[in-house]
Amino acid sequence: MRALNLQPKPIPLAERLADLAVDALIDEADLSPKPALVDRRGSGAHTDLHLGLMHASALSLWPAFKEMAEAALDCGEIGLPLREALGRIGREGEAAMLVTTGGVNTHRGAIWALGLLVAAAALEPEANAAGAVTLRAARLALLNDRYAPQPLSHGAQVAQRYGVRGAREEAQLAFPAVTGLGLPQLKRSRAAGAGEQNARLDALLAIMTNLADTCVLYRAGEAGLHAMQHGARAVLDAGGSASLGGRRQLHALDQQLIALNASPGGAADLLAACLFLDRIERGDGLFPGVC
Numbered sequence: 001m002r003a004l005n006l007q008p009k010p011i012p013l014a015e016r017l018a019d020l021a022v023d024a025l026i027d028e029a030d031l032s033p034k035p036a037l038v039d040r041r042g043s044g045a046h047t048d049l050h051l052g053l054m055h056a057s058a059l060s061l062w063p064a065f066k067e068m069a070e071a072a073l074d075c076g077e078i079g080l081p082l083r084e085a086l087g088r089i090g091r092e093g094e095a096a097m098l099v100t101t102g103g104v105n106t107h108r109g110a111i112w113a114l115g116l117l118v119a120a121a122a123l124e125p126e127a128n129a130a131g132a133v134t135l136r137a138a139r140l141a142l143l144n145d146r147y148a149p150q151p152l153s154h155g156a157q158v159a160q161r162y163g164v165r166g167a168r169e170e171a172q173l174a175f176p177a178v179t180g181l182g183l184p185q186l187k188r189s190r191a192a193g194a195g196e197q198n199a200r201l202d203a204l205l206a207i208m209t210n211l212a213d214t215c216v217l218y219r220a221g222e223a224g225l226h227a228m229q230h231g232a233r234a235v236l237d238a239g240g241s242a243s244l245g246g247r248r249q250l251h252a253l254d255q256q257l258i259a260l261n262a263s264p265g266g267a268a269d270l271l272a273a274c275l276f277l278d279r280i281e282r283g284d285g286l287f288p289g290v291c
């Protein structure tokens, strides 16, 4: 009689990376209370979004993230073939998202940021420091996808109008809002004894202090961006989201951004990127049993 093999089947790397990307999106959506964003309390500044839709959207992107990681493993190097494969898979992922959400743009920026990071992580899984992964992602983002359509997106419109850097440039610069603001704040707040949810809220606020969030600019102009950046700074200066003073400032920021219709969707996407990189850096479930 043969002994039963009870060893768990190894999970392919591409699937594990897709799991981590979707987990990061769901963790971001669930995190509460986020200023003017969809969370467990409600829809923030949005009339067309809710938490169930954010979850469904995140889950619909799993096949795209898996395919992006597989493309990176197949190509094995940074170059135009991989960049154009990612563009094609990203556009298909956007289409799947829009079918799931009935046409609402829930995660366009997240597909871009996490797609590049998933591919960058798959290229060299052992070189998993956030700085190394974001540099590889930046090298991919700098390549010009010849098949990318050039629609006059919201981001392109406000970039023209206000001369700011949007999602494309954030990636091309190796995600400074994540590696220079979000991740260091996440670690600082954890080290100071904040609970995980407060540390994540602080990371989001740190990103908001300096990001040119094109969603906010499109919906609420420069006044909205100013309110977002200064309000986020005020929460952190008052002691962060775990302190009573910070909590009061956070409530005021939430009210102010909702009144301005200013939803920081770009900052939310970058928080998801931050949570993904944090898990990758810690090797969280990535290597054991992965083939």
Ligand SMILES: CC(C)(COP(=O)(O)OP(=O)(O)OC[C@H]1O[C@@H](n2cnc3c(N)ncnc32)[C@H](O[C@H]2O[C@H](COP(=O)(O)OP(=O)(O)OP(=O)(O)O)[C@@H](O)[C@H]2O)[C@@H]1O)[C@@H](O)C(=O)NCCC(=O)NCCS
Pocket: 048, 086, 087, 088, 089, 090, 091, 105, 106, 107, 108, 109, 110, 111, 112, 113, 114, 115, 116, 145, 148, 153, 154, 155, 156, 165, 166, 167, 168, 170, 211, 212, 213, 214, 215, 218, 219, 265, 266, 267, 269, 270
């Ligand atoms: C290169 C692309 C990122 C396109 O960029 P572009 O700026 O031209 O296009 P947008 O359509 O505006 O999308 C950019 C999204 O990125 C997020 N974002 C905003 N600011 C920043 C920033 N400074 N840094 C990083 N990320 C940022 C943001 O996404 C979130 O907001 C979305 C909702 O936005 P919007 O549609 O404007 O929503 P509303 O104002 O609510 O619209 P209405 O309801 O009023 O109509 C939400 O999805 C969040 O995700 C920006 O929206 C890239 O997308 C691209 O080229 N894609 C093509 C495929 C490809 O190559 N993929 C590569 C795969 S790796």
Ligand SMILES: Nc1ncnc2[nH]cnc12
Pocket: 028, 029, 036, 037, 038, 039, 044, 046, 049, 054, 106, 107, 110, 263, 264, 265, 266, 268, 269
């Ligand atoms: N939680 C959220 N609320 C609104 N827009 C978003 N885009 C990405 N995450 C979001």
